[in-house]
Amino acid sequence: MIPSVLPTYSRAPLHFVKGEGTWLVEEDGRRFLDLGSGIAVNALGHAHPALVAALTAQAQNLWHVSNLYEIPQQQALADKLVAASFADTVFFTNSGTESCELAVKMARKYWYDKGQPEKTDIIAFAGSFHGRSSAGIAAAGSEKMTKGFGPLLPGFKHLPWGDHEALDAAIDDNTAAILIEPVQGEGGIRPLPDQCLQGLRKLCDEKGVLLVLDEVQCGIGRTGRLFAHEWAGIAPDIMMVAKGIGGGFPLGAVLATEEAASGMTAGTHGSTYGGNPLGCA
Ligand SMILES: Cc1ncc(COP(=O)(O)O)c(C=O)c1O
Incomplete structure (x- = not known):
């Protein structure tokens, strides 16, 4: 049974x-x-x-009001994250998986709004883990996670970990973003050397591709800095965060530059039904 x-x-x-x-x-x-x-x-x-x-x-004061209202505590945390990181803006989620969903949507919407809607492909890497949603398993791509769950969300390419030439060759006119964990967690605590992360940033800049870092597992102080990519002295365009940020409370976040987040206006990943939905005086 x-x-x-x-x-x-x-x-x-x-x-x-x-x-x-x-x-x-x-x-x-x-x-x-x-x-x-x-x-x-x-x-x-x-x-x-x-x-x-x-x-x-x-909990004793106020439990939940939704994102339809201003939430001073949410604002304070976003301000802290912006002050302490590369990011200009933050969207809060409940999990790393949800952060993956938004990161993928944000990258695609960015190119759509730039008049390059063909740029939808996300390049990800063998051994990665990005969550258990449809986008998360399609992003990681391993048979273990995807077998039997098709059809998968299209638009992901998977490359071996650490193969620079394969990466260079895989980027084409349809590439929207590279998605990578600076330290692979589920893949066996595999750190990406600083020079690789620096090379990735350079490659993304040269080829016009967004760099999306998944710091769900390696971020929030676990490497001795607030975020793992700081050791390489580079900054991503978009970053997924979760796990440690809530200390056990289900919380995640997507951090992004103003440029990368420019397509995510009211109604694109939330409701336009704002203002004063309950009609309170
Ligand atoms: C690197 C990475 N990304 C995403 C996720 C998914 O996060 P969550 O379990 O909060 O949905 C995990 C979870 O282990 C992870 O390690």
């Missing part, structure tokens, strides 16, 4: 009942050092007092 929780994960037979900083406590009292951190999610560890206090205060 199928379990009531869809069995898409093979779970370890452990039942944690408490988390304290870097430690997890199993039902039977055993303590485990949590090196997994919820797959790179719990950036502040378990039950960090500041996070608990912020979430408790917010």
